[in-house]
Amino acid sequence: MAKGCYASARQKTRGRSPCRRAWILTLSSKKINKTRKYGILPAVIYLSPSTESARWNLCPNASEGCSACCLGHSSGRMVMPTHKACRIRRTEFFMEYRAHFLAQLRHELSLLVGRAKRKGLRPAVRLNGSSDVPWETIAPEIIGSFPQVKFYDYTKNVQRMHRFLARRQAGCGWPLNYYLTFSRSEDNEADCFRILELGGTVAVVFDRAPKTWYGARVIDGDRHDARFFDRPGVVIGLSAKGKARKDSSGFVVRERMA
Numbered sequence: 408m409a410k411g412c413y414a415s416a417r418q419k420t421r422g423r424s425p426c427r428r429a430w431i432l433t434l435s436s437k438k439i440n441k442t443r444k445y446g447i448l449p450a451v452i453y454l455s456p457s458t459e460s461a462r463w464n465l466c467p468n469a470s471e472g473c474s475a476c477c478l479g480h481s482s483g484r485m486v487m488p489t490h491k492a493c494r495i496r497r498t499e500f501f502m503e504y505r506a507h508f509l510a511q512l513r514h515e516l517s518l519l520v521g522r523a524k525r526k527g528l529r530p531a532v533r534l535n536g537s538s539d540v541p542w543e544t545i546a547p548e549i550i551g552s553f554p555q556v557k558f559y560d561y562t563k564n565v566q567r568m569h570r571f572l573a574r575r576q577a578g579c580g581w582p583l584n585y586y587l588t589f590s591r592s593e594d595n596e597a598d599c600f601r602i603l604e605l606g607g608t609v610a611v612v613f614d615r616a617p618k619t620w621y622g623a624r625v626i627d628g629d630r631h632d633a634r635f636f637d638r639p640g641v642v643i644g645l646s647a648k649g650k651a652r653k654d655s656s657g658f659v660v661r662e663r664m665a
Contacts, residue, residue, distance in 0.1 A: 431497065431508065432515045432532070439533065441631040447557075448528040449632065450519055451536035452512075455498040459491070463502050465538035468563040470592035472658025476612075476651035494537065509546055516553050531557040531633060541567055543582055550582040559586040559635050561610055565598045572605050586635040588643060593657030606639035612651055615662045616644035 432450040439449035457466040457474040466474070501508045516532070523530040530553075534542045539562050542550065550558055562568055568589045574581035589602045591611045599609045603623050616625055620642045628634075628643035637643060647659045 430515060431500075431512050432519065433536070434519075436536075438632045441629075442531065442633045443528070445631055445633055445636070446528055447531045447633055448519065448523040448526060449531050449533070450515075451533040452538075453490075453494050453497070453536040454501060454538040454540070455494045456537040460495045460498045463498065465498065465540055466563070468539060468565075470563075470594045470656075470658065472593045472654060472656030473563065473590075475656065476647075476649065476654050476658050509549060512546070513549055513552070516549070516556065520553065520555060529557065530555065531559065531635070533559055533632065535560040535562070539563055543571075543585055547582060550585050554584055556584060557586070557633075557635050558582070558584055559588070559633070561588045561590045561634070563590050563592060563595065565589070565595065565602075568598075568602055568607060569605075572602070572607050588634045588637070591660075603640055603642070608634065608637045608639065608641055608643060610634075610643040610645055611660055612645045612647055612658065613660045613662075614647050614652075616646065617662075620644075620660070 431452055433453055434450050436451060439451050442449045454465050455463070457469050458464050516530075519530050519532070534540070539560075541564070542558070542560070550556075568587055571581055571585075571587040575583075587607075589599060589607055589609045591599045591609055599611075600621065602609055603621075609623075610628060611620060611625075613625075616627070619625055623640060623642045625642045625644040626637065628645045634643065647654065651659050
């Protein structure tokens with residue numbers, strides 16, 4: 408999947424698709440590529456983080472530190488104007504032409520599944536590469552239509568995370584192939600502790616990752632992005648990257664704080 412177009416959206420916009428030269432799924436990025444050695448064929452959706460689009464906020468629970476340090480706009484190729492423009496166009500497509508967006512996503516997932524089968528790999532998709540959209544309510548039928556795909560995300564929505572944990576334990580009301588990891592910010596540590604107590608996993612950005620964080624085991628989250636492999640109750644330690652290296656908000660846990 409390199410280049411494509413959204414035919415239905417072009418018809419609705421008189422030939423001017425909001426994202427006419429980009430696909431919804433991205434099949435290669437530095438982080439998700441690390442999952443290939445674990446037998447996974449990864450893909451990710453990059454929408455505009457926080458208020459980048461200037462029209463919609465797709466990260467309503469983001470803290471000030473999170474918004475400033477987000478890798479969705481501050482690290483690697485994500486800082487390039489062309490990448491930003493495509494995230495915004497893709498977000499416009501998602502927000503203004505939802506039915507067409509979901510139809511295109513379903514098509515691309517079918518292609519991904521076929522490609523994974525030919526390569527002998529298992530497909531996995533991170534739906535929120537740079538956003539925090541509740542896909543379990545927006546497109547549960549799509550997630551359910553692809554049981555062979557592992558869907559996963561990070562979220563800062565604590566109510567959403569609690570629903571995931573409770574409904575997964577109950578065995579109903581949540582897609583069986585959709586996994587969530589809670590994400591720490593400078594303003595939600597109490598929520599993190601409760602999530603860990605309930606058996607959830609929490610991602611924490613460190614300047615230097617410790618072996619434990621408030622008694623919970625810390626694993627190296629930079630080794631791969633396949634969070635559905637993580638054991639219950641662990642902390643996923645992520646290294647500070649991009650603007651996060653100079654963070655002073657408390658979003659990054661400094662060694663003296665751990």
